[in-house]
Amino acid sequence: MSASTKPVKRVTTHILQAMKERGEKISMLTAYDFSMAGILDAAGIDVLLVGDSASNVMAGHETTLPITLDQMIYHASSVVRAVKRALVVVDLPFGSYQGNSKEALASTIRIMKESGAHAVKIEGGKEIEESVRRIISAGVPVMGHLGLTPQSIYKFGTYTVRAKEEAEARKLKEDALLLQELGCFAIVLEKIPAALGKEVSEMLHIPTIGIGAGPDVDGQVLVTHDMLGITKNFHPRFLRRYLELYDAIKEATEHYIKDVKEGDFPNEQEQY
Ligand code: KIV
Numbered sequence: 001m002s003a004s005t006k007p008v009k010r011v012t013t014h015i016l017q018a019m020k021e022r023g024e025k026i027s028m029l030t031a032y033d034f035s036m037a038g039i040l041d042a043a044g045i046d047v048l049l050v051g052d053s054a055s056n057v058m059a060g061h062e063t064t065l066p067i068t069l070d071q072m073i074y075h076a077s078s079v080v081r082a083v084k085r086a087l088v089v090v091d092l093p094f095g096s097y098q099g100n101s102k103e104a105l106a107s108t109i110r111i112m113k114e115s116g117a118h119a120v121k122i123e124g125g126k127e128i129e130e131s132v133r134r135i136i137s138a139g140v141p142v143m144g145h146l147g148l149t150p151q152s153i154y155k156f157g158t159y160t161v162r163a164k165e166e167a168e169a170r171k172l173k174e175d176a177l178l179l180q181e182l183g184c185f186a187i188v189l190e191k192i193p194a195a196l197g198k199e200v201s202e203m204l205h206i207p208t209i210g211i212g213a214g215p216d217v218d219g220q221v222l223v224t225h226d227m228l229g230i231t232k233n234f235h236p237r238f239l240r241r242y243l244e245l246y247d248a249i250k251e252a253t254e255h256y257i258k259d260v261k262e263g264d265f266p267n268e269q270e271q272y
Contacts, residue, residue, distance in 0.1 A: 028220065030057075032054040072092075089118065090117045123152070141185045144184045144188065146175050159236075160191075163192045185207075188211065189211075222240075226241070
């Protein structure tokens with residue numbers, strides 16, 4: 001069998017668990033569309049998150065609150081069509097699960113049936129216990145999300161580091177243990193002190209995926225548009241930019257405009 005026809009081994013929640021157990025770090029990035037998801041998957045990313053950050057980077061909203069369930073399903077189905085290997089996890093958007101656990105399950109079922117994704121992610125701890133229990137008992141894998149939970153931005157008031165104080169750190173640890181006990185397969189820890197990220201990761205047997213939670217978690221996630229430098233004016237300390245695509249795309253566009261205006265494009269080889 002040639003390398004190109006070799007079947008791809010899909011990443012599952014069981015594989016992520018085994019990665020934690022052997023100390024292999026998990027890589028995760030966001031994806032919202034077919035083209036980008038295909039590139040990230042071909043590069044070998046373990047998990048693709050169809051994050052509600054699509055509300056910010058794709059739709060230009062200030063917060064993640066406006067994105068709808070229908071819009072999340074549209075993004076998720078585009079990502080799923082591109083992916084051969086990665087586990088695809090979809091955020092339950094604001095307003096699609098807070099009402100009650102039946103609403104949470106109904107939203108999850110729509111995501112799973114209409115997009116073909118493999119798991120959902122949900123923000124919160126104790127307050128969403130019933131929803132997590134109901135979704136998992138329906139057979140859908142759930143990823144938790146603790147620390148800075150952007151859907152609660154108006155409660156927090158700012159995007160600064162969470163759980164620096166003892167009481168909030170204690171609640172976060174209790175929530176992490178609860179989510180694990182309920183059967184979550186992994187937990188995102190967003191913007192918390194590195195020492196707390198380490199403590200929670202050592203305390204849990206399921207994987208933790210950090211974003212601004214230091215190096216001693218079981219995996220890392222970034223918003224792809226931030227990592228590639230497509231977003232311009234966002235410089236949190238935790239972000240490493242691997243490209244400056246905003247500048248590269250702008251320069252290429254300026255070059256194209258110049259070629260069109262000067263009649264240089266198309267040339268003889270670029271016409272019929
Ligand atoms: O929506 C998102 O992109 C996220 C990540 C920041 C973890 O939830």
